[in-house]
Amino acid sequence: MPGDADLARIASLLADRHRAAMLLVLLGGRPQSASGLADAAKISRSLASVHLRKLVDGGLLVVEPVGRQRLYRLATAVADAIEGLLLLAPPSAVNSFRAARNGDNLRRARMCYDHLAGTVGVLMSETLVARGFLVETERGYRVTGVGGAALAEIGVELESLERRARPLARRCMDWSERRNHVAGSLGAALASRFLALRWLRQHEASRAVSLTRDGRRGLNEWIGLEVTG
Numbered sequence: 001m002p003g004d005a006d007l008a009r010i011a012s013l014l015a016d017r018h019r020a021a022m023l024l025v026l027l028g029g030r031p032q033s034a035s036g037l038a039d040a041a042k043i044s045r046s047l048a049s050v051h052l053r054k055l056v057d058g059g060l061l062v063v064e065p066v067g068r069q070r071l072y073r074l075a076t077a078v079a080d081a082i083e084g085l086l087l088l089a090p091p092s093a094v095n096s097f098r099a100a101r102n103g104d105n106l107r108r109a110r111m112c113y114d115h116l117a118g119t120v121g122v123l124m125s126e127t128l129v130a131r132g133f134l135v136e137t138e139r140g141y142r143v144t145g146v147g148g149a150a151l152a153e154i155g156v157e158l159e160s161l162e163r164r165a166r167p168l169a170r171r172c173m174d175w176s177e178r179r180n181h182v183a184g185s186l187g188a189a190l191a192s193r194f195l196a197l198r199w200l201r202q203h204e205a206s207r208a209v210s211l212t213r214d215g216r217r218g219l220n221e222w223i224g225l226e227v228t229g
Contacts, residue, residue, distance in 0.1 A: 013058045014085070018043050019051045023060065023074070027082055028111045028207035031064060031071035040205050079113035086175040105208035107176040109200070112207075115172070115187030116194065120211055120227060122174050124190075125181040127225045134169065134182070141169035141182060151186075154222060156193050161185045194218075 014020060021041040026032060032040070038048035052072060055061040061072050074082070094100045109120040116124065128134040133147030143151070148158045161168055164185050172183035182190070194200040199215030211219075211227055219225040 010058065010060075013055060013060060016051065018047070019055060022048075022051065022055070022072075023082060024207065025205055026061070026072065026074045027079060027113055028202070029079075029114045030111075030202070031066075031073040032205070033069055033071055036205055037072060074113065076113070083112060083172065083175070087173060089175075102206065102208065105203065105206070105210070109209045109211055110207040111191065111202070111209055112172060112174075112181070112183065114191060115181070115183045116191045116200070116209070117172070117174050117181050118176060121181040122177045122179045123227065124219065124223070124225060126179070127223050128182070131223055133223070136171075140167060140171050140184065141186075143169065143186065150223070154193055154197070154218075156186075156189050161189055 014023070018041040022032075022037045025037060025040040034048055034052055035045055037052065038045050041048060041051070043051075052061065056063055056072075060074070060078050062075055064071050064073065091103070092099075094103060107118055109116065109118040111117070112121070115121070125134075128147070129136060129141070131150075132144055133150050134141040135144055143158055151158050167184040169182055169186040170184040171180040172187070173179075174181050181187070191200070194215065195202065197214070197218060198212055199218045201210045201212055203209065216227055219227060
């Protein structure tokens, strides 16, 4: 008969800094190749293969063959667990201008697996509530009638999201802002739509995203949000 959950085994997989670097890149929501993850962790391809095998065997990563490549991604439950752990993690040491700039970029706007986080994500979520498009509930957010109409303006179909088994709009505590942003199927749909509209631009091998000039104008026209800096 099985015993209690083996938390130590999962913790040991997360405790290696190279594996942690790979997981953080994958938290950006885009599947990555082994070579891309090796570069992100700053290790050789052969060592990356060893680490990736451990993460796959441990159930933290899923491998998907795409043509002649094998791409790695996080399972949704794993992404949710890592998001929670980030709230407990102290900031990493910064020893270069590049690392400092990357940290600033992540805090400003990033992908939290499949939805928008950071300062921009929190401000957007709070503005949606302030404008009456979303109402906070015990479990997350409820989309109002005017909110549904506003979503339709940018091409997000609320009815199709409501038919999914996934929660529509849940609160996700932002690890850098320590305030909530919108997650769930609505958060994912908004981020996907912003990327399609080119309001957001993803950074290579990073969770960071940039709000484009079109994005600043679009958010201002859509919900009256002015993002400065």
